Amino acid sequence: MKGSPFPTLSCGEILRRKLPDELSRKNPPITLGKVSINPRTVFSPCVLFNYSLNITFVTESVEPIISLVFQLAKTSKRTKKTVILEEWNFKGAEIIPTDVQNMKTIEPIDFNVCDCDEFSGPVLYRMQLAEIITNNASFSIDDEEISAIVVSGKDQ
Amino acid sequence: MVNKRPSRVKTYKPVQTITSSEGSPHVDPFLKCGAVFNPVLPLKLRPKDRPIPLTSVTVKVKGTLPTNVLINYSCFITSVLKEGGSFNNLAFRLVRECSSMKVTLREYPFQRQLLSPTTTKEPLVYNFCDENPPPRRTCTYTLFLVKVNVSDSSSYDITQKSMTALVFPAPVKREDRRI
Numbered sequence: 001m002k003g004s005p006f007p008t009l010s011c012g013e014i015l016r017r018k019l020p021d022e023l024s025r026k027n028p029p030i031t032l033g034k035v036s037i038n039p040r041t042v043f044s045p046c047v048l049f050n051y052s053l054n055i056t057f058v059t060e061s062v063e064p065i066i067s068l069v070f071q072l073a074k075t076s077k078r079t080k081k082t083v084i085l086e087e088w089n090f091k092g093a094e095i096i097p098t099d100v101q102n103m104k105t106i107e108p109i110d111f112n113v114c115d116c117d118e119f120s121g122p123v124l125y126r127m128q129l130a131e132i133i134t135n136n137a138s139f140s141i142d143d144e145e146i147s148a149i150v151v152s153g154k155d156q
Numbered sequence: 157m158v159n160k161r162p163s164r165v166k167t168y169k170p171v172q173t174i175t176s177s178e179g180s181p182h183v184d185p186f187l188k189c190g191a192v193f194n195p196v197l198p199l200k201l202r203p204k205d206r207p208i209p210l211t212s213v214t215v216k217v218k219g220t221l222p223t224n225v226l227i228n229y230s231c232f233i234t235s236v237l238k239e240g241g242s243f244n245n246l247a248f249r250l251v252r253e254c255s256s257m258k259v260t261l262r263e264y265p266f267q268r269q270l271l272s273p274t275t276t277k278e279p280l281v282y283n284f285c286d287e288n289p290p291p292r293r294t295c296t297y298t299l300f301l302v303k304v305n306v307s308d309s310s311s312y313d314i315t316q317k318s319m320t321a322l323v324f325p326a327p328v329k330r331e332d333r334r335i
Contacts, residue, residue: 006184006325007185007324007325008224008324008325008326008327009185009224009225009226009285009322009324009325009326009327010224010326010327011224011285011286011287012285037327038327038328041327050226050283052281052282052283054264054265054266056265056267094271103241103243103269103270103271104243104267104269105267105268105269105270106265106266106267106268108264108266108280108281108282110281110282110283142265143262143264143282145282145283145284145285146285147224147226147283147285149226149322149324150327151185
């Protein structure tokens, strides 16, 4: 490490694209956003990854269902090896027996992952959608934000 | 026992070490706690009405070295929806003002609409990563309430508001090899 250590904050990039109504796990995941970090500026690096978004969900008819599986992929830029650090499922369902007016809900979500694994070099984190299931409902993902703080995880 | 949070959070001047090229060429990270306002919340607020400030945080960066600022805003929103299908529809706006130059960074809509009468209180968190804001300036980030549209006999409340700014050196940009 050259010079004295210094923690950093990286602002990530959001990839805007039209999302399908359905996505099976047989298909490749859809990358929503990415952020790169270089852990070499601090001793014993730890990364605090943050991703936040609004999920808008509109019910359209009887028995609406929405199920989204998000995953956080971590790729070493040196070895190109990718691991899935976390996976989480956003689910909404209503038991609506009869046809009703469209109802719109906006769900704000904030997601953190603390990664103190051994780092061998720069890393790319990607937030991805791995599965989409909808029935009589539509959804959109807006106001996304992705960032990563690199700071020493060493006890004082 | 619930600890009552003061309505205005005191802020302290950060102890910043900005070194020249002789020392380490970076700004030490620092944290600023924001001010919280407790305005009367209207049942109707149209886009042409004056925005209502909820929280603000001021950051001074003296040096010219690139820094990134992570703004965090959190609160609880209570939605009182008295009839099936009734709703509350709010919008928040994050504004950055540096030397009287105002920029809207983001506008966040919020809506609750449920089939049966419901009262909910739920947490809301927004983060904004401001990449390399203008250097050598004092910048104030303010979160405003800019829209309120609630259905008849419904109401809402915004409580436990908080805002912080974390200032960190920006990483050295390198050509990003595609993976």
